[in-house]
Amino acid sequence: MHAPRASAAVSVPRDPLRWFAPLFARMLDRIDGALAEGAIEATLPDGSKRRLGGHGQGPVAVVVLHRWRAMLRLATGGSVGWYEGWVAGDWSSPDPVPLFDLFMRNGRALGSVGRAGRLTGLARRVAHWSRRNHRANARRNIQFHYDLGNDFYRAWLDPSMTYSSAIFAEPQEPLETAQDRKLQEILDRTATMPGDTILEIGCGWGSFAERAARAGRRVHGLTLSAEQKRFVEQRVAAAGIEGVEVSLTDYRDATGRYDAIASIEMVEAVGREYWPSYLDTIAARLKPGGRAALQYIAIDDALFDAYANGVDFIQAYVFPGGLLLSSERFRRLAEARGLRWQDEHRFGIDYAETLKRWRDAFDAAVAAGTLPGDFPAGFVELWRYYLMYCEGGFRGGGIHVAQVTLVKEG
Structure with missing residues (x-):
């Protein structure tokens, strides 16, 4: 038998959303501009690194985006989607607490970033209303x-x-x-x-x-x-x-x-x-x-x-x-x-x-x-x-x- 090639053992599926990376980069631009306090040290799915915020004092969060799907979930599902992305392994952090801190302390400037999109949000609001x-x-x-x-x-x-x-x-x-x-x-x-x-x-x-x-x-x-x-x-x-x-x-x-x-x-x-x-x-x-x-x-x-x-x-x-x-x-x-x-x-x-x-x-x-x-x-x-x-x-x-x-x- 022939031994399997080493490259086959470590192959990683390509991110199907990689073609939309420029759109997600613009979303990161919005987050960057809104973080008046604190910063995010982000590793992007292609392995590059980006610092968001850093305009004022505050906590520094470390986040690794393993797949662009994490950003899609955030854009369409807000905090619910972000949690589901964490469960799915779309993103990770050695300590998520500073990240949650940042999103809360900069909540006014972030506005709709991190809130569910209209269609996804509507479905969840209906479900929530049914549990009033x-x-x-x-x-x-x-x-x-x-x-x-x-x-x-x-x-x-x-x-x-x-x-x-x-x-x-x-x-x-x-x-x-x-x-x-x-x-x-x-x-x-x-x-x-x-x-x-x-x-x-x-x-x-x-x-x-x-x-x-x-x-x-x-x-x-x-x-x-x-x-x-x-x-x-x-x-x-x-x-x-x-x-x-x-x-x-x-x-x-x-x-x-x-x-x-x-x-x-x-x-x-x-x-x-x-x-x-x-x-x-x-x-x-x-x-x-x-x-x-x-x-x-x-x-x-x-x-x-x-x-x-x-x-x-x-x-x-x-x-x-x-x-x-x-x-x-x-x-x-x-x-x-x-x-x-x-x-x-x-x-x-x-x-x-x-x-x-x-x-x-x-x-x-x-x-x-x-x-x-x-x-x-x-x-x-x-x-x-x-x-x-x-x-x-x-x-x-x-x-x-x-x-x-x-x-x-x-």
Whole structure:
């Protein structure tokens, strides 16, 4: 037998889109001109290198375009297409976080670059609309994300099982300490006393409910996740804590009056068309003079319309039916319902650090084999990408997390 020629063993298929390289180069020109902060060190499919941006201080991202199809996906599919290109191996980076940071911090200048084309965008908007959060869909959407299993989240969240941004006093502080501070600040915002009642809209795995109950408050937690409800009930029973009730209840079906309300990063799962219903519930369930302590995630108001009129990677693959807030729009709706907006505190960089801690713990769990093993192919890569994507967004400053107190007038 003749030995195969060495060239045959290393042959690489030619890029079928190579003829359109000049068109993609013009797209890169647009990105180059729009990057007022930071730069991209890019390797193109033909092996040549190009530096984009570098006009001002900022992070430097390293990106390898293996095929021009990566740019086609970005042009037609926006952030969804860019993720799908990453999965397909059309592009790679030793650290995608700076790239996501750059696209967020330069979001206004980039404009439509990175947003889905009209036809692709329309199809995704229709699919997203079909998953809007009416009562039946809200339960399915929450279960899609949160009923992945308590063992999955336990493998990489801190011991308190708190799945929202911490507040750090210093960069090296343990995550659990920073989460404890965040929970205490929410409790402080309620201005409640021992014996008072708190409705928690979206109780997660019960870290706030436990904290408040240990301080003598009576808490009724609402969730649509059967996994979370089971965990909270086991948690309070094991700790011998009284004063916590948890129910599988849509916030729109809550009844009764409470001294205060807490809601930590739940409103992002509501959707813009249901913001009025969410705020109506807060106004109706609070006693006069009562306070609602909210922690929410919002996008730059200048970017909101373009964001809200499309479908991004997170909505398509991670949080169906979700939508980040516009602080100003949401505030106007709250004030129209007699809810005074006060003491807003933004801490986006703390969320970036929280996400980094989660990703480190997630990677460690993957390496140790402690994640549940019954997820479909690509699931681990999807979640790692999601954690990096979010971290970059907060580092870029175009999205932020905040706490605010809503005080019911009268």
